Amino acid sequence: MKIGLKKKDWVLIIIIVCVAGLTVLVHTFIGGKGANRVVVKIEGAIQDTYSLSEEGDYEINGGTNILQIRNGKASMVEADCPDQLCVHQKPVSLNRESIICLPNKVVVEVETGTSREFDAVTQ
Template sequence: MDKKVGKKEILLLLIIFAAAVIGYFVFQKLQSTPGAQVKVTVDGTVYGTYDLYTTGEKAKKIQIKNADGTVTNTLVIENGKADMISADCPDKLCVNQHAISSNGETIVCLPNKVVVEVEDGEEAQFDTQTK
């Protein structure tokens, strides 16, 4: 049986391809929006919120401590980027992640339960937590 590809099938494939390309570029544009601040949480509790862009300062070094006061991670904010430079966890995956600066980007240290997330600086309309 010899089946030929018709005009309708070709048109459908072109529309799907175009939609995929447009979706990709829209997603990339949304992901690359520079953030204004980073929110640090430890074990689900907000540890602090820090500006990514500060005037007059070179670098801001934040020592993140656990409940008993021991420093577990060190975060450096410089030139609009946040970078985890040290951690006392065994795998050091958070230290090996790249510096973050765009909305939605995160650095996660699972052993120490530390999450650093870039935000745009505006309060969310809905803030919920589920258990």
């Protein structure tokens, strides 16, 4: 009977792992197509997430900064900050690359989706 109990335990563990995995997948797909995405933070709090595979211009922080996504890269094309450092930063596309606008406390950071790692585990 001990073996039976252990099997039940394993089933429980597998269910928990599956639910956790699904949650990760759902989060990944809400942010885009599971590919790279950019996370927009204002004063350290996440405001928006955009997929790098979808081109577009996005107002950040109520329009103080304009983020543009083109060809899988994100760049700051407009900002009302006095230094304009963020506008002059190079477009970002790799994991952990970021554009920072200090005066407006805006951070745009690239995050690589976790779906690829998850696929590797299930295959």
